[in-house]
Amino acid sequence: MLLLPALPIIIPLAAAILGVLTWRIKRASFLIALIGSLAHMAAAAALLLETLAHGHGVLHVGGWTGPVGISIVADPFGATLALMASWSGLAAIIYSRKSVDAARQHRFYFPLISILLAGVSGAFLTGDLFNLYVWFEVLLMSSFVLLSLGGAQRQLQGAFKYVTLNLISSALFLISAGLIYGYVGTLNMADLAVRIANAPESIHTPLLIVGALLIFAFSIKAALFPLSFWLPASYHTPPLAISGLFAGLLTKVGVFAILRTTTLIFQGELWLTNTLLVIASITMLVGVLGAASQYEFRRVLVFHSISQVGYMVLGVAIGTPEALAAALLFIVHHNIVKTNLFFITGLVERVRGSTDLHATGIRGLYATSPALSILFLVTSMALAGIPPLSGFVAKLAIIKAGFEAQAWLPVAAALLTSIVTLYSMIKLWSEGFLRSPERPGQEHHTHHDLHAPAKVNPYPKLPLSMVAPCVVLTLAAVAIGIFAGPIMLICNRAGEVAFDRAAYVKAVLGSESAELLRDANNINTDQETSSHDVPFSLPASEPAPSTPEPTP
């Protein structure tokens, strides 16, 4: 079907428009968003099957073939992520029905989620650098509104930081896109790959600097370490349905854009990927140390978001097909688990009225709500990476790819991060769930009025629309762990296709351009073996195995 690659973008966009038009009718926007996201899911699944069976799905918008027109290019990697966007959206829409107040829902809440999904899917499926900028702006705009909708003081302050940092990032992205166009005269990603590979030596270094600027801009959106401070300042302020959706979905768009930059546009540029390796390692450690120092569910989770982005970028930076497959599996795993943890936090808040470990009212959840506690335990162990859950398989795949690429230091950082992740989740578990509420803690007596126990209702009625997404997502985390084999097959295929940029170029521009790219690749690998002393290389990390070893 000709339109199939664009359907995951068109369907949520149409749902958003219909949702706005019917905003006066009670429940209409919810039902439209629900149906829209189901259709979105079906389209993304069909697209994934199609790309797995027949390679890249390409749609030249308006009939203008590349590199002149804008191309929508779906590969298994992007299609899987579009599918991920659809299930996140579905879960968030269902969860929002009862957990988000009516005033928010009345202010175009569901259409905004649909626009967000359209923007995210567009970013995952576009084959054009400037078009990527536009999708970024689409998803940012709706995320700005979703973040500040409701207008609480906390939300507005968080939104101010989020908006400012993201606008700076967008401006940098725009500048680098303009500069790249100035150097090579194209914005089509496949054409960029060909032209940059064939660029004369004199503009090689300036192009790399522009590439670094591009990755810098994406790193702000992905929340890599020194650029990550907007995330713990904003993601915990909106309703938990929104926090869960954002933490599960939005940083991945930045990671995916970095992946396209390092594997498609600038493949084999070692100092870009080596710099990313260092940054990813620091991101993992700093993020998880932040999480370990927090005592409130949401803030623990937002700091984890940063540290987990480090794992994904680690996979992207190692850059072998296996590492890309591992990164994809990790992205999917983290999406499910992180969204679910935020949703479960919402349930905890419903039950106890607070999610702060300092508040005495939160203690002893296991005694009163064992089922909820099991959901939390399973999901948080999946985040930490305990077998047989999803996190174990995902981390194993990343670490295995790291071993094969001999990136010892980043692997050590990843393993250390895992331990601290486990510690911080155990802290939530033992303090919030296991610790008996009757035990006289010090602050219980001394600061009784400050930590006034929230109203405890031992048998709260949780709405089904809030519980069901949590249960399904928890089961999904378990299923990824148990059915890791078949899922890894899909990921491996996606990793191979994402790595094989000649196939991408061939699908978009035809086989002549792919030949041009192959020729340039051969020349470049010859040059790289002779001039191998890259300035930012980690001593322990080695390039992709496809590159021949330098002779000592």
Next chain:
Amino acid sequence: MNLVMALLTGTLFAVAIYLLLRRSLVYTLLGLSVLSHAANLVIFTAGGLTRATPPIVLAGETAPPTPHADPLPQALILTAIVISFGVLAFMMALINRVFKTSNTDDTDDLTITDIEPAFEPEATPTSEHQH
């Protein structure tokens, strides 16, 4: 001409960064606005500044006259201007609301997102959580 544009964009970036580093909400907005203008001018300059005819195919011809100006950077800038217009309008409304709810124009005072939600800032026992 290239030198003039380079100096102009450089000045705009300097102004934008200075404004963004100020602690005022309004200056942040102005800084972002100047930053987007600077970005647009970078695209415009990088796309090639040539005195050339517009890329319009004349009657009876099949291709625009050579040399002709590259229309793509202009299209990019047009898109970017529209987007930044919308985003800055949102930002203006946002800082208005931030000012009204937080009653401050100083970005250093926007610290409520760093405080754990269950506590009021003044009620936080300082000795207990920071040992």
